Amino acid sequence: MSLLVIGTLAYDSVETPYERRSDALGGSATYFAAAASAFGPLDLVGIVGRDFKPEHLEFFARRGVDTTGLEVAHGATFRWSGRYEADWNTRHTLATHLNVLQDFDPKIPERGRKAEYLFLANGEPRVQHKALDQVERPRFVMADTMNLWIDIAKEPLLHLLRRVDAIVLNEEEARMLTGEKSLLRAAGAVLGLGPRFVILKKGEHGAFLLSKDVHFSIPAYPVENVVDPTGAGDSFAGGFMGYLASQGKHDAATLRRAMLFGTVTASFCVEGFSVEGLSSRSRTDVDLRYDELLSIVTV
């Protein structure tokens, strides 16, 4: 398969009502790659500092993630810390240290430039544009973003929306971006901004996909024991894009199945801290849970 992700790599410090972890491997590109790699090899472009641990490079290698495009810069790796409330839906960001991320100027290696499937993980829209500029003829480009960029970089973000096939947003972002309170109307309004597909993530309440022709809605996989929700959205995107890239197509039926695969990888993600819930998941593990999820949603 031909899949490229560009995004952040981070060391996260996370507090949940039950546990805490410091400097655990995180970042949007990391979670995406951990999930997508269950479907086949992919390329990762990002930036880390000199403090990035060899064991984490080995983790990517073991998962078939090519890190040729991972720049190791002077300085420290991006750091994020946050705390979750007991309902898991309320997250407080305690600190963000951009470190090397401040000067990220993505350079996509040869193979990545020829990628057919491209995920622009959450990051500065200016950087997402720079990455997109370098990929020659992508067949399907999906982008993610966050409230920060809607606030401080709305123009380049709106421009990006006109250059991608799909955008993945959570409820709050969709409302912020469009001013529409109804999620369905917000999703419709996002389509009017350019992308052919919008995916709205609703966390424990599932996700839906909207295009001119397709409307597909799916509940979340019922995880019994949530450990850490960090990275669930990127893991969803990883399962979604990993499946599309593994199939080499993105027709309506394939997109619907991809929504299930994304739901599955997101459910693995939240069952562990950092990438622990994903790190040893094979395609077989994914397929087993896919079948279970399919039985739960099939009328």
Add this chain to the structure above:
Amino acid sequence: MSLLVIGTLAYDSVETPYERRSDALGGSATYFAAAASAFGPLDLVGIVGRDFKPEHLEFFARRGVDTTGLEVAHGATFRWSGRYEADWNTRHTLATHLNVLQDFDPKIPERGRKAEYLFLANGEPRVQHKALDQVERPRFVMADTMNLWIDIAKEPLLHLLRRVDAIVLNEEEARMLTGEKSLLRAAGAVLGLGPRFVILKKGEHGAFLLSKDVHFSIPAYPVENVVDPTGAGDSFAGGFMGYLASQGKHDAATLRRAMLFGTVTASFCVEGFSVEGLSSRSRTDVDLRYDELLSIVTV
């Protein structure tokens, strides 16, 4: 079909962020009957006061709802008033006047006693027991309840759970009843209390059905313009039980389809104040939206 509902009839005063209505027809049995009647005739047992308007009796007659078992007592009809926040999920009860409901002693007429499908709508568990005692050989009994009864009548409610086939609860009720925070675990714990089936209603986030053998989850129908959420749960139950009764069976496949029909009738309900969203809906209207919902959830 052979379907009986026992529950409340009320005059509701409702404030939403956009509008308000006073003394509009409401109550658990009312909403249930308004929804279920799209599938065929049914019997209703309840109590109202002398102030109950003839036009509302005519409404039931027009929908094929037999009100032989509706007692008209001295005094005023049960009144409820509440206010919704802009997110629709927060509801403040402003006032409750039980009026004639205080002395409700249900007497089920001849045909109702032979009902095959029975819905014990939200009401005092003692009254639900009395009604159940009078139905001779029901094939499928579903009950609803609310946080108040979990608080002040837990023993008779727990006893009721051992006498019914299915219980329908919202998230808060399931957590209150079981002490489990995870919805799936809470639903599992409810099964341990007696019923073979538990339906968990999650409002705008859909619903799921759990039994020893069946786990089915469905998102809500995407309503673009919510007018008044009052009665959505009872309308869900009405579509669910109406479909089962119209089919005369409740095997796993029928139950899954019933979850969709309940979702459809609940969506009609919230599109209007009182029973306005349901009052003129035919089986054809229901089937059209069912097909649309099916296309939204089919992988």
